[in-house]
Amino acid sequence: MPVYCITGTNRGIGLEFVRQLAQSPDNTIIAAIRSLSSDLTELKAAASASTHILECDTGNVTSIHAFVKSAAQILGENQKIDFLFNSAAVNLKSSQSSLNLGVDELHTQLSINVLGPAKTVELFLDAGLLSQNVRVLNMTSGLASLQLTAGGSGRKCAGYSISKVALNMLTVHQSDDLRKRLPGAVVIVLDPGWVKTRMGGAGAQSEVSDAVGDVLKVVHGLKDEDNGAFFHHTGEKIPW
Template identity: 70%
Template sequence: MPVYCITGTNRGLGLEFVRQLAQSSDNTIIAATRSLSSDLANLKAVASPSTHIVECDTGNVASIRSFVKEVAQLLGGKKIDFLLNSAGVDLGSWQSSLTLGPDDLHAQIDINVIGPAKTVELLLHAGLLSSNVRILNMSSGLGSMQRSSEIKPRKCAGYSISKAGLNMLTVHQSEDLKPHLPGAVVIAMDPGWVKTRLGGNGAVLEPHESIGGVLRVLHGLTSEDNGRFYHYTGEKIPW
Protein backbone atom coordinates (compact mmCIF):
# COMPACT_ATOMS: atom_id res chain seq x y z
CA MET A 1 0.00 0.00 0.00
CA PRO A 2 2.00 3.00 -1.27
CA VAL A 3 2.07 6.31 0.60
CA TYR A 4 1.82 9.53 -1.40
CA CYS A 5 2.58 12.96 0.04
CA ILE A 6 1.38 15.85 -2.13
CA THR A 7 1.67 19.60 -1.52
CA GLY A 8 -0.69 22.26 -2.86
CA THR A 9 -3.76 20.02 -3.03
CA ASN A 10 -6.58 22.50 -2.47
CA ARG A 11 -6.77 23.33 -6.20
CA GLY A 12 -5.16 22.89 -9.60
CA LEU A 13 -2.73 20.09 -10.28
CA GLY A 14 -2.39 19.09 -6.63
CA LEU A 15 -6.14 18.56 -6.43
CA GLU A 16 -6.06 16.46 -9.60
CA PHE A 17 -3.29 14.30 -8.11
CA VAL A 18 -5.55 13.54 -5.15
CA ARG A 19 -8.57 12.90 -7.38
CA GLN A 20 -6.74 10.31 -9.47
CA LEU A 21 -4.80 8.63 -6.67
CA ALA A 22 -7.84 8.46 -4.37
CA GLN A 23 -9.57 6.17 -6.86
CA SER A 24 -7.50 3.30 -5.47
CA SER A 25 -8.19 2.31 -1.88
CA ASP A 26 -4.64 0.91 -1.72
CA ASN A 27 -3.16 4.42 -1.72
CA THR A 28 -2.54 6.32 1.49
CA ILE A 29 -2.50 10.04 0.64
CA ILE A 30 -1.14 12.92 2.67
CA ALA A 31 -2.83 15.93 1.06
CA ALA A 32 -1.08 19.12 2.14
CA THR A 33 -2.88 22.43 1.79
CA ARG A 34 -1.68 25.93 2.62
CA SER A 35 -4.44 26.57 5.16
CA LEU A 36 -7.14 24.42 6.69
CA SER A 37 -9.30 27.54 7.00
CA SER A 38 -9.51 28.01 3.21
CA ASP A 39 -12.24 26.50 1.05
CA LEU A 40 -11.48 22.78 0.95
CA ALA A 41 -14.82 21.61 -0.45
CA ASN A 42 -13.32 20.40 -3.73
CA LEU A 43 -10.52 18.56 -1.97
CA LYS A 44 -12.85 16.86 0.48
CA ALA A 45 -15.13 15.87 -2.38
CA VAL A 46 -12.40 13.83 -4.11
CA ALA A 47 -10.61 12.52 -1.01
CA SER A 48 -10.74 8.82 -0.16
CA PRO A 49 -11.11 7.33 3.36
CA SER A 50 -7.31 6.89 3.35
CA THR A 51 -6.65 10.56 2.48
CA HIS A 52 -5.37 12.80 5.28
CA ILE A 53 -5.73 16.55 4.77
CA VAL A 54 -2.94 18.38 6.59
CA GLU A 55 -1.96 22.04 6.73
CA CYS A 56 1.37 23.01 5.18
CA ASP A 57 2.28 26.46 3.93
CA THR A 58 5.34 25.66 1.82
CA GLY A 59 6.37 29.31 1.88
CA ASN A 60 6.85 29.12 5.64
CA VAL A 61 9.55 26.87 7.12
CA ALA A 62 7.87 26.79 10.54
CA SER A 63 4.70 25.48 8.87
CA ILE A 64 6.70 22.77 7.08
CA ARG A 65 8.22 21.71 10.41
CA SER A 66 4.77 21.40 11.98
CA PHE A 67 3.55 19.49 8.95
CA VAL A 68 6.39 16.96 9.21
CA LYS A 69 5.58 16.32 12.87
CA GLU A 70 1.93 15.71 12.06
CA VAL A 71 2.79 13.41 9.16
CA ALA A 72 5.03 11.35 11.46
CA GLN A 73 2.09 10.82 13.82
CA LEU A 74 -0.31 9.97 10.98
CA LEU A 75 1.98 7.41 9.36
CA GLY A 76 2.88 5.65 12.59
CA GLY A 77 6.10 4.15 11.28
CA LYS A 78 5.17 3.96 7.59
CA LYS A 79 7.33 5.74 5.02
CA ILE A 80 6.51 8.04 2.10
CA ASP A 81 6.98 6.27 -1.24
CA PHE A 82 6.09 9.21 -3.49
CA LEU A 83 6.66 12.87 -2.60
CA LEU A 84 5.04 15.26 -5.06
CA ASN A 85 6.12 18.87 -4.57
CA SER A 86 3.20 20.35 -6.47
CA ALA A 87 2.62 23.65 -4.63
CA GLY A 88 3.70 26.68 -6.63
CA VAL A 89 2.83 30.26 -7.51
CA ASP A 90 3.19 32.59 -10.48
CA LEU A 91 3.12 36.19 -9.27
CA GLY A 92 3.51 39.26 -11.44
CA SER A 93 3.45 37.28 -14.67
CA TRP A 94 3.48 40.53 -16.66
CA GLN A 95 6.86 41.50 -15.23
CA SER A 96 9.98 41.30 -17.38
CA SER A 97 13.60 41.08 -16.30
CA LEU A 98 13.61 44.88 -16.47
CA THR A 99 10.57 45.36 -14.24
CA LEU A 100 10.88 42.59 -11.63
CA GLY A 101 9.11 43.26 -8.36
CA PRO A 102 11.42 42.18 -5.53
CA ASP A 103 8.57 41.12 -3.24
CA ASP A 104 6.96 39.00 -5.95
CA LEU A 105 10.29 37.37 -6.83
CA HIS A 106 11.11 36.64 -3.19
CA ALA A 107 7.68 35.06 -2.65
CA GLN A 108 8.08 32.85 -5.71
CA ILE A 109 11.50 31.68 -4.61
CA ASP A 110 10.20 31.01 -1.08
CA ILE A 111 7.37 28.79 -2.35
CA ASN A 112 8.76 27.38 -5.60
CA VAL A 113 12.33 26.67 -4.47
CA ILE A 114 12.86 26.90 -0.72
CA GLY A 115 9.58 25.11 -0.01
CA PRO A 116 10.49 21.89 -1.87
CA ALA A 117 14.05 22.09 -0.50
CA LYS A 118 12.97 22.25 3.13
CA THR A 119 10.14 19.73 2.64
CA VAL A 120 12.60 17.11 1.41
CA GLU A 121 15.20 18.02 4.03
CA LEU A 122 12.85 17.87 7.00
CA LEU A 123 11.04 14.71 5.88
CA LEU A 124 14.43 13.05 5.40
CA HIS A 125 15.69 14.07 8.84
CA ALA A 126 12.45 12.79 10.39
CA GLY A 127 13.04 9.38 8.79
CA LEU A 128 9.82 9.60 6.80
CA LEU A 129 11.11 8.92 3.26
CA SER A 130 11.36 5.34 2.02
CA SER A 131 14.72 4.07 0.80
CA ASN A 132 13.37 4.01 -2.78
CA VAL A 133 11.33 7.21 -2.60
CA ARG A 134 10.34 8.93 -5.84
CA ILE A 135 10.43 12.73 -5.52
CA LEU A 136 8.78 14.89 -8.16
CA ASN A 137 9.45 18.63 -8.23
CA MET A 138 6.75 20.28 -10.33
CA SER A 139 8.59 22.60 -12.66
CA SER A 140 7.64 24.19 -15.98
CA GLY A 141 8.88 24.46 -19.53
CA LEU A 142 9.53 28.09 -18.59
CA GLY A 143 12.21 26.79 -16.22
CA SER A 144 14.18 25.44 -19.16
CA MET A 145 16.82 27.94 -20.28
CA GLN A 146 16.91 26.48 -23.77
CA ARG A 147 13.15 26.59 -24.23
CA SER A 148 12.82 30.03 -22.68
CA SER A 149 15.48 31.33 -25.07
CA GLU A 150 13.19 30.30 -27.94
CA ILE A 151 10.20 32.30 -26.66
CA LYS A 152 9.91 35.81 -28.10
CA PRO A 153 8.99 37.97 -26.35
CA ARG A 154 10.04 36.31 -23.10
CA LYS A 155 7.35 35.92 -20.45
CA CYS A 156 6.82 35.38 -16.71
CA ALA A 157 10.36 36.40 -15.77
CA GLY A 158 10.07 35.87 -12.02
CA TYR A 159 8.26 32.55 -12.36
CA SER A 160 10.81 31.34 -14.94
CA ILE A 161 13.69 32.31 -12.66
CA SER A 162 12.17 30.46 -9.71
CA LYS A 163 11.48 27.32 -11.77
CA ALA A 164 15.03 27.35 -13.13
CA GLY A 165 16.11 27.46 -9.49
CA LEU A 166 13.86 24.49 -8.75
CA ASN A 167 15.48 22.58 -11.61
CA MET A 168 18.92 23.19 -10.15
CA LEU A 169 17.61 22.11 -6.74
CA THR A 170 16.48 18.85 -8.37
CA VAL A 171 19.98 18.25 -9.75
CA HIS A 172 21.50 18.75 -6.29
CA GLN A 173 18.88 16.67 -4.44
CA SER A 174 19.37 13.78 -6.86
CA GLU A 175 22.99 13.50 -5.75
CA ASP A 176 22.78 14.67 -2.13
CA LEU A 177 20.18 12.04 -1.19
CA LYS A 178 22.31 9.10 -2.36
CA PRO A 179 24.27 8.60 0.89
CA HIS A 180 21.01 8.62 2.86
CA LEU A 181 18.59 6.89 0.47
CA PRO A 182 20.54 4.95 -2.19
CA GLY A 183 17.42 4.02 -4.13
CA ALA A 184 15.86 7.49 -4.23
CA VAL A 185 15.01 9.06 -7.59
CA VAL A 186 14.42 12.82 -7.91
CA ILE A 187 13.08 14.43 -11.09
CA ALA A 188 11.73 17.77 -12.30
CA MET A 189 8.49 17.67 -14.27
CA ASP A 190 6.82 19.98 -16.79
CA PRO A 191 3.07 19.24 -16.59
CA GLY A 192 2.35 21.13 -19.80
CA TRP A 193 0.16 24.20 -20.14
CA VAL A 194 -2.84 23.16 -18.09
CA LYS A 195 -6.27 24.74 -17.65
CA THR A 196 -5.89 25.81 -14.02
CA ARG A 197 -5.92 29.17 -12.29
CA LEU A 198 -2.13 29.23 -12.51
CA GLY A 199 -2.19 28.17 -16.16
CA GLY A 200 -4.33 31.16 -17.07
CA ASN A 201 -5.89 32.07 -20.40
CA GLY A 202 -4.84 30.09 -23.42
CA ALA A 203 -4.02 26.85 -21.60
CA VAL A 204 -4.67 23.80 -23.76
CA LEU A 205 -4.54 20.75 -21.47
CA GLU A 206 -7.22 19.42 -19.15
CA PRO A 207 -5.88 18.61 -15.66
CA HIS A 208 -6.75 14.92 -15.98
CA GLU A 209 -4.66 14.62 -19.17
CA SER A 210 -1.63 16.28 -17.62
CA ILE A 211 -1.65 14.46 -14.30
CA GLY A 212 -2.49 11.14 -15.92
CA GLY A 213 0.70 11.51 -17.93
CA VAL A 214 2.72 12.69 -14.94
CA LEU A 215 1.69 9.65 -12.93
CA ARG A 216 2.60 7.29 -15.77
CA VAL A 217 6.09 8.79 -15.87
CA LEU A 218 6.36 8.76 -12.07
CA HIS A 219 5.38 5.12 -11.73
CA GLY A 220 7.80 4.05 -14.45
CA LEU A 221 10.91 5.74 -13.03
CA THR A 222 14.13 3.77 -12.60
CA SER A 223 17.48 4.68 -11.11
CA GLU A 224 18.66 5.85 -14.55
CA ASP A 225 16.09 8.67 -14.44
CA ASN A 226 17.55 10.26 -11.33
CA GLY A 227 18.18 13.98 -11.76
CA ARG A 228 16.34 14.33 -15.08
CA PHE A 229 13.76 16.83 -16.37
CA TYR A 230 10.66 15.35 -18.01
CA HIS A 231 7.57 16.52 -19.87
CA TYR A 232 4.29 14.93 -18.78
CA THR A 233 4.41 12.88 -22.00
CA GLY A 234 7.66 11.24 -20.92
CA GLU A 235 9.80 13.34 -23.27
CA LYS A 236 13.11 14.56 -21.79
CA ILE A 237 13.36 18.33 -21.59
CA PRO A 238 16.63 20.23 -22.10
CA TRP A 239 17.82 22.24 -19.11
Protein backbone atom coordinates in the same frame (compact mmCIF):
# COMPACT_ATOMS: atom_id res chain seq x y z
CA MET B 1 0.06 0.12 0.17
CA PRO B 2 1.99 3.08 -1.27
CA VAL B 3 2.08 6.41 0.55
CA TYR B 4 1.79 9.63 -1.42
CA CYS B 5 2.55 13.06 0.03
CA ILE B 6 1.40 16.00 -2.10
CA THR B 7 1.65 19.74 -1.46
CA GLY B 8 -0.68 22.36 -2.90
CA THR B 9 -3.77 20.13 -3.05
CA ASN B 10 -6.52 22.70 -2.58
CA ARG B 11 -6.80 23.32 -6.33
CA GLY B 12 -5.37 22.66 -9.77
CA ILE B 13 -2.83 19.93 -10.35
CA GLY B 14 -2.41 19.11 -6.67
CA LEU B 15 -6.15 18.58 -6.25
CA GLU B 16 -6.26 16.39 -9.35
CA PHE B 17 -3.44 14.25 -7.98
CA VAL B 18 -5.61 13.53 -4.95
CA ARG B 19 -8.69 12.90 -7.09
CA GLN B 20 -6.96 10.30 -9.27
CA LEU B 21 -4.90 8.62 -6.57
CA ALA B 22 -7.87 8.40 -4.21
CA GLN B 23 -9.61 6.11 -6.70
CA SER B 24 -7.49 3.27 -5.31
CA PRO B 25 -8.21 2.34 -1.68
CA ASP B 26 -4.66 0.97 -1.46
CA ASN B 27 -3.17 4.47 -1.61
CA THR B 28 -2.50 6.41 1.56
CA ILE B 29 -2.49 10.12 0.71
CA ILE B 30 -1.18 13.01 2.75
CA ALA B 31 -2.71 16.08 1.14
CA ALA B 32 -1.15 19.38 2.17
CA ILE B 33 -2.91 22.72 1.81
CA ARG B 34 -1.72 26.18 2.70
CA SER B 35 -4.44 26.79 5.29
CA LEU B 36 -7.11 24.60 6.85
CA SER B 37 -9.37 27.65 6.87
CA SER B 38 -9.51 27.52 3.06
CA ASP B 39 -12.54 26.18 1.22
CA LEU B 40 -12.00 22.41 1.38
CA THR B 41 -15.18 21.40 -0.43
CA GLU B 42 -13.52 20.08 -3.59
CA LEU B 43 -10.65 18.43 -1.77
CA LYS B 44 -12.91 16.62 0.67
CA ALA B 45 -15.09 15.46 -2.23
CA ALA B 46 -12.02 14.06 -3.99
CA ALA B 47 -10.50 12.45 -0.89
CA SER B 48 -10.70 8.79 0.04
CA ALA B 49 -11.00 7.24 3.48
CA SER B 50 -7.19 6.96 3.53
CA THR B 51 -6.59 10.62 2.61
CA HIS B 52 -5.30 12.88 5.37
CA ILE B 53 -5.63 16.64 4.88
CA LEU B 54 -2.93 18.62 6.68
CA GLU B 55 -1.90 22.26 6.75
CA CYS B 56 1.42 23.29 5.21
CA ASP B 57 2.39 26.75 4.02
CA THR B 58 5.40 25.83 1.91
CA GLY B 59 6.63 29.41 2.07
CA ASN B 60 7.02 29.15 5.84
CA VAL B 61 9.67 26.85 7.32
CA THR B 62 7.92 26.73 10.70
CA SER B 63 4.78 25.50 8.94
CA ILE B 64 6.77 22.81 7.11
CA HIS B 65 8.22 21.60 10.44
CA ALA B 66 4.70 21.31 11.88
CA PHE B 67 3.50 19.52 8.74
CA VAL B 68 6.26 16.91 8.92
CA LYS B 69 5.50 16.33 12.60
CA SER B 70 1.80 15.82 11.85
CA ALA B 71 2.61 13.46 8.98
CA ALA B 72 4.85 11.44 11.28
CA GLN B 73 1.99 10.96 13.72
CA ILE B 74 -0.25 9.68 10.92
CA LEU B 75 2.33 7.33 9.41
CA GLY B 76 3.59 5.90 12.68
CA GLU B 77 6.58 3.58 12.72
CA ASN B 78 5.56 1.24 9.91
CA GLN B 79 4.79 3.56 7.00
CA LYS B 80 7.06 5.81 4.99
CA ILE B 81 6.49 8.12 2.04
CA ASP B 82 6.99 6.40 -1.32
CA PHE B 83 6.06 9.37 -3.51
CA LEU B 84 6.64 13.01 -2.57
CA PHE B 85 5.10 15.51 -4.97
CA ASN B 86 6.20 19.12 -4.48
CA SER B 87 3.29 20.64 -6.38
CA ALA B 88 2.62 23.87 -4.47
CA ALA B 89 3.75 26.96 -6.40
CA VAL B 90 2.83 30.54 -7.19
CA ASN B 91 3.15 32.71 -10.28
CA LEU B 92 2.87 36.33 -9.18
CA LYS B 93 2.66 39.33 -11.51
CA SER B 94 3.26 37.31 -14.67
CA SER B 95 3.42 40.57 -16.66
CA GLN B 96 6.70 41.56 -14.99
CA SER B 97 9.84 41.31 -17.09
CA SER B 98 13.49 41.27 -16.09
CA LEU B 99 13.42 45.07 -16.27
CA ASN B 100 10.69 45.62 -13.68
CA LEU B 101 10.86 42.67 -11.29
CA GLY B 102 9.01 43.28 -8.05
CA VAL B 103 11.22 42.59 -5.04
CA ASP B 104 8.41 41.24 -2.86
CA GLU B 105 6.97 39.09 -5.64
CA LEU B 106 10.33 37.53 -6.51
CA HIS B 107 11.12 36.81 -2.87
CA THR B 108 7.75 35.13 -2.40
CA GLN B 109 8.14 32.99 -5.51
CA LEU B 110 11.64 31.90 -4.50
CA SER B 111 10.40 31.11 -1.00
CA ILE B 112 7.46 28.96 -2.10
CA ASN B 113 8.75 27.55 -5.37
CA VAL B 114 12.33 26.76 -4.29
CA LEU B 115 12.87 26.84 -0.54
CA GLY B 116 9.56 25.06 0.03
CA PRO B 117 10.55 21.91 -1.90
CA ALA B 118 14.07 22.10 -0.47
CA LYS B 119 12.94 22.17 3.15
CA THR B 120 10.13 19.67 2.61
CA VAL B 121 12.56 17.04 1.32
CA GLU B 122 15.16 17.92 3.96
CA LEU B 123 12.81 17.73 6.92
CA PHE B 124 11.06 14.53 5.80
CA LEU B 125 14.47 12.92 5.30
CA ASP B 126 15.72 14.04 8.72
CA ALA B 127 12.53 12.65 10.30
CA GLY B 128 13.19 9.26 8.69
CA LEU B 129 9.90 9.39 6.78
CA LEU B 130 11.13 8.79 3.23
CA SER B 131 11.25 5.24 1.90
CA GLN B 132 14.52 3.79 0.61
CA ASN B 133 13.20 4.00 -2.97
CA VAL B 134 11.29 7.26 -2.67
CA ARG B 135 10.30 9.10 -5.84
CA VAL B 136 10.50 12.88 -5.45
CA LEU B 137 8.71 14.97 -8.06
CA ASN B 138 9.46 18.68 -8.18
CA MET B 139 6.89 20.33 -10.43
CA THR B 140 8.54 22.79 -12.79
CA SER B 141 7.68 24.47 -16.10
CA GLY B 142 8.87 24.55 -19.66
CA LEU B 143 9.59 28.22 -18.94
CA ALA B 144 12.51 26.98 -16.81
CA SER B 145 14.38 25.54 -19.80
CA LEU B 146 17.20 27.95 -20.64
CA GLN B 147 17.63 26.37 -24.07
CA LEU B 148 13.96 26.53 -25.03
CA THR B 149 13.56 30.05 -23.66
CA ALA B 150 16.66 31.34 -25.47
CA GLY B 151 15.44 29.78 -28.71
CA GLY B 152 11.87 31.03 -28.39
CA SER B 153 10.22 34.10 -29.82
CA GLY B 154 9.41 35.72 -26.48
CA ARG B 155 10.00 35.70 -22.77
CA LYS B 156 7.21 35.13 -20.24
CA CYS B 157 6.65 35.34 -16.48
CA ALA B 158 10.16 36.47 -15.56
CA GLY B 159 9.94 36.02 -11.79
CA TYR B 160 8.16 32.68 -12.02
CA SER B 161 10.54 31.29 -14.64
CA ILE B 162 13.57 32.44 -12.63
CA SER B 163 12.25 30.61 -9.57
CA LYS B 164 11.63 27.45 -11.58
CA VAL B 165 15.15 27.51 -13.02
CA ALA B 166 16.36 27.61 -9.41
CA LEU B 167 14.06 24.66 -8.64
CA ASN B 168 15.64 22.74 -11.51
CA MET B 169 19.11 23.28 -10.05
CA LEU B 170 17.82 22.32 -6.61
CA THR B 171 16.61 19.05 -8.15
CA VAL B 172 20.03 18.32 -9.65
CA HIS B 173 21.59 18.78 -6.20
CA GLN B 174 18.88 16.76 -4.43
CA SER B 175 19.28 13.90 -6.88
CA ASP B 176 22.87 13.43 -5.74
CA ASP B 177 22.55 14.40 -2.08
CA LEU B 178 19.52 12.21 -1.41
CA ARG B 179 21.16 9.19 -3.06
CA LYS B 180 23.94 9.38 -0.47
CA ARG B 181 21.35 8.74 2.25
CA LEU B 182 18.78 6.72 0.30
CA PRO B 183 20.54 4.76 -2.50
CA GLY B 184 17.30 3.86 -4.24
CA ALA B 185 15.85 7.39 -4.36
CA VAL B 186 14.95 9.04 -7.67
CA VAL B 187 14.45 12.81 -7.84
CA ILE B 188 13.12 14.44 -10.99
CA VAL B 189 11.77 17.74 -12.20
CA LEU B 190 8.78 17.66 -14.54
CA ASP B 191 6.86 20.09 -16.73
CA PRO B 192 3.12 19.25 -16.73
CA GLY B 193 2.55 21.44 -19.78
CA TRP B 194 0.23 24.40 -20.11
CA VAL B 195 -2.71 23.17 -18.05
CA LYS B 196 -6.21 24.60 -17.63
CA THR B 197 -5.94 25.56 -13.97
CA ARG B 198 -6.38 28.87 -12.22
CA MET B 199 -2.68 29.51 -12.77
CA GLY B 200 -2.69 28.30 -16.37
CA GLY B 201 -5.87 30.11 -17.36
CA ALA B 202 -8.74 29.18 -19.66
CA GLY B 203 -6.55 29.51 -22.75
CA ALA B 204 -4.26 26.66 -21.71
CA GLN B 205 -3.80 23.63 -23.93
CA SER B 206 -4.37 20.62 -21.64
CA GLU B 207 -7.14 19.48 -19.34
CA VAL B 208 -5.88 18.98 -15.82
CA SER B 209 -7.12 15.38 -15.69
CA ASP B 210 -5.12 14.48 -18.81
CA ALA B 211 -1.96 16.24 -17.63
CA VAL B 212 -2.03 14.58 -14.22
CA GLY B 213 -2.70 11.18 -15.76
CA ASP B 214 0.39 11.65 -17.91
CA VAL B 215 2.50 12.78 -14.95
CA LEU B 216 1.53 9.74 -12.89
CA LYS B 217 2.52 7.44 -15.76
CA VAL B 218 5.95 9.07 -15.87
CA VAL B 219 6.45 8.90 -12.10
CA HIS B 220 5.28 5.32 -11.79
CA GLY B 221 7.62 4.29 -14.61
CA LEU B 222 10.77 5.93 -13.27
CA LYS B 223 14.01 3.95 -13.32
CA ASP B 224 17.24 4.44 -11.38
CA GLU B 225 18.91 6.04 -14.39
CA ASP B 226 16.21 8.74 -14.51
CA ASN B 227 17.54 10.30 -11.31
CA GLY B 228 18.09 14.03 -11.80
CA ALA B 229 16.26 14.21 -15.14
CA PHE B 230 14.02 17.00 -16.54
CA PHE B 231 10.85 15.45 -17.99
CA HIS B 232 7.90 16.65 -20.03
CA HIS B 233 4.57 15.13 -19.03
CA THR B 234 4.68 13.07 -22.22
CA GLY B 235 7.73 11.24 -20.84
CA GLU B 236 10.19 12.96 -23.16
CA LYS B 237 13.30 14.62 -21.73
CA ILE B 238 13.47 18.43 -21.85
CA PRO B 239 16.78 20.24 -22.50
CA TRP B 240 18.03 22.27 -19.57
